Amino acid sequence: MKYPSTILNLIECFKRLPGIGEKTAERLALSVLDIDEETISLFSKSLKDSKTKIRRCETCNNLSESETCEICKDKSRNKEILCVVEEPKNIILFEKLNIFDGYYHVLDGLISPIDGINPEDINLSNLIDRVKKDKIKEIILALKPSVEGETTSLYISKILEGTGVKISKIAHGIPMGAEIDYVDSLTLEMALENRRYMD
Amino acid sequence: MKYPSTILNLIECFKRLPGIGEKTAERLALSVLDIDEETISLFSKSLKDSKTKIRRCETCNNLSESETCEICKDKSRNKEILCVVEEPKNIILFEKLNIFDGYYHVLDGLISPIDGINPEDINLSNLIDRVKKDKIKEIILALKPSVEGETTSLYISKILEGTGVKISKIAHGIPMGAEIDYVDSLTLEMALENRRYMD
Numbered sequence: 001m002k003y004p005s006t007i008l009n010l011i012e013c014f015k016r017l018p019g020i021g022e023k024t025a026e027r028l029a030l031s032v033l034d035i036d037e038e039t040i041s042l043f044s045k046s047l048k049d050s051k052t053k054i055r056r057c058e059t060c061n062n063l064s065e066s067e068t069c070e071i072c073k074d075k076s077r078n079k080e081i082l083c084v085v086e087e088p089k090n091i092i093l094f095e096k097l098n099i100f101d102g103y104y105h106v107l108d109g110l111i112s113p114i115d116g117i118n119p120e121d122i123n124l125s126n127l128i129d130r131v132k133k134d135k136i137k138e139i140i141l142a143l144k145p146s147v148e149g150e151t152t153s154l155y156i157s158k159i160l161e162g163t164g165v166k167i168s169k170i171a172h173g174i175p176m177g178a179e180i181d182y183v184d185s186l187t188l189e190m191a192l193e194n195r196r197y198m199d
Numbered sequence: 200m201k202y203p204s205t206i207l208n209l210i211e212c213f214k215r216l217p218g219i220g221e222k223t224a225e226r227l228a229l230s231v232l233d234i235d236e237e238t239i240s241l242f243s244k245s246l247k248d249s250k251t252k253i254r255r256c257e258t259c260n261n262l263s264e265s266e267t268c269e270i271c272k273d274k275s276r277n278k279e280i281l282c283v284v285e286e287p288k289n290i291i292l293f294e295k296l297n298i299f300d301g302y303y304h305v306l307d308g309l310i311s312p313i314d315g316i317n318p319e320d321i322n323l324s325n326l327i328d329r330v331k332k333d334k335i336k337e338i339i340l341a342l343k344p345s346v347e348g349e350t351t352s353l354y355i356s357k358i359l360e361g362t363g364v365k366i367s368k369i370a371h372g373i374p375m376g377a378e379i380d381y382v383d384s385l386t387l388e389m390a391l392e393n394r395r396y397m398d
Contacts, residue, residue: 003291004264006248013242018230019223030288031217032249033262043212044246047239049205050231063232065203089229092202 003029059130061106061123063088071095071104078102080137084127084156086110086144094142102140105130110148111155119155127156131165138166145172145190202228258329260305260322262287270294270303277301279336283326283355285309285343293341301339304329309347310354318354326355330364337365344371344389 002008010029014020020028032040056062057069064070071077071091081102085091086109094100107122130136141156143149157167173191174183183191201207209228213219219227231239255261256268263269270276270290280301284290285308293299306321329335340355342348356366372390373382382390 002294003287004253004262006245006252006264007262009241009245010249013238013245016234016238016242017227019226024218026288027218028216032246033253035215037250039212039215040246040250042208043215044243046205046208046212047231047243047246050209051236051239053205054203054232063203063206065205089225095201 056106060104061088061108061126062091062104079134081140082127082130082136082138083140083142085142086149090142100140102138107143107152110143110146110152112148112151119159122152124156124159128159131160131163136165138168141167141169143169145187255305259303260287260307260325261290261303278333280339281326281329281335281337282339282341284341285348289341299339301337306342306351309342309345309351311347311350318358321351323355323358327358330359330362335364337367340366340368342368344386 003011007029010032011022011025014025014028015022035043053065054063055065055067057064057072058067059072060069062069062071078101082105083094083100083102084105084107085094086107088106091104091106094104105123105127107124107127109117109122111117111119111122131139139156139160141153143153153169160167171194172187173194174180174187180188202210206228209231210221210224213224213227214221234242252264253262254264254266256263256271257266258271259268261268261270277300281304282293282299282301283304283306284293285306287305290303290305293303304322304326306323306326308316308321310316310318310321330338338355338359340352342352352368359366370393371386372393373379373386379387
């Protein structure tokens with residue numbers, strides 16, 4: 001005796017999501033039975049829509065339901081400055097904090113030769129085109145402080161050499177409120193290297 | 200700027216599942232974009248099916264896609280013995296272990312006056328009918344060792360008094376392989392109370 005096939009299918013589907021194992025998938029599949037019909041029908045429809053409606057913005061590669069995303073459509077922003085991020089969800093964080101009013105450029109991941117991800121795979125030619133066409137004056141690299149992030153940042157600053165565009169990298173260091181004792185050695189090294197003189 | 204509405208809807212739906220908070224819901228919703236179309240279409244369909252196809256077995260209250268569940272349809276089992284469980288998923292556990300060949304009776308939860316769950320709410324009249332009609336000789340109560348579980352077990356043994364049916368409760372005690380030091384006091388008390396003389 002096993003579960004009815006609908007439940008088995010739900011378990012299989014939940015298991016395909018990252019971080020969800022057999023036990024959790026079973027619990028989630030059974031919990032679906034207790035959710036109201038309206039939510040389930042929205043859930044079912046949204047899953048389908050994720051394959052048909054969601055696309056990438058042709059300008060910045062952000063998630064979008066139209067050719068151009070909401071941010072690129074907004075003409076009131078500062079068009080001389082571009083923030084380069086790894087994934088669409090990074091944009092949401094910046095926008096929530098309301099700390100940046102330029103435009104974004106979303107890469108398709110970070111350079112990682114070990115994983116077979118080369119410079120030509122991460123939407124860089126598009127970035128170069130934008131820099132030239134849109135007269136970008138400054139690029140802020142907001143990538144993960146990892147080997148891949150550093151490699152990608154370095155590569156981008158290399159390929160934009162000579163274009164006259166100012167390139168900066170967001171600061172890596174000790175997070176606010178953190179105990180120095182608990183910070184890993186790489187972060188501490190970065191924090192020391194990036195020290196600022198107080199005048 | 201927020202996510203496209205499809206993503207926002209997915210986040211809302213994932214948040215309705217137990218144990219899934221804002222951050223995890225966002226992560227899961229975005230991960231949906233990376234899942235193949237076939238899985239997504241099965242996921243979407245299964246969610247819908249959960250509302251239309253899944254019902255309760257008219258005999259034992261187990262989850263089923265037809266009037267009678269697979270277990271109740273199986274005529275080769277021992278029909279004199281009934282195992283009473285709280286939820287359909289408890290059946291799966293017993294069946295996986297292949298340690299019981301009678302039939303089951305699934306309650307609709309456990310008696311809990313504090314939560315407004317009274318004896319008439321948990322599918323007990325159906326149990327009494329089955330005991331009388333099917334000439335059940337033994338009932339095994341396999342309920343949670345909690346106040347609600349104990350209350351429900353006691354209540355069931357009371358209402359079946361005089362019917363001649365033998366009633367037992369699965370043993371509660373120290374789990375195999377556990378350190379006695381780490382077992383809670385209630386379990387230890389139960390283990391002591393349910394001690395068996397070695398002959």
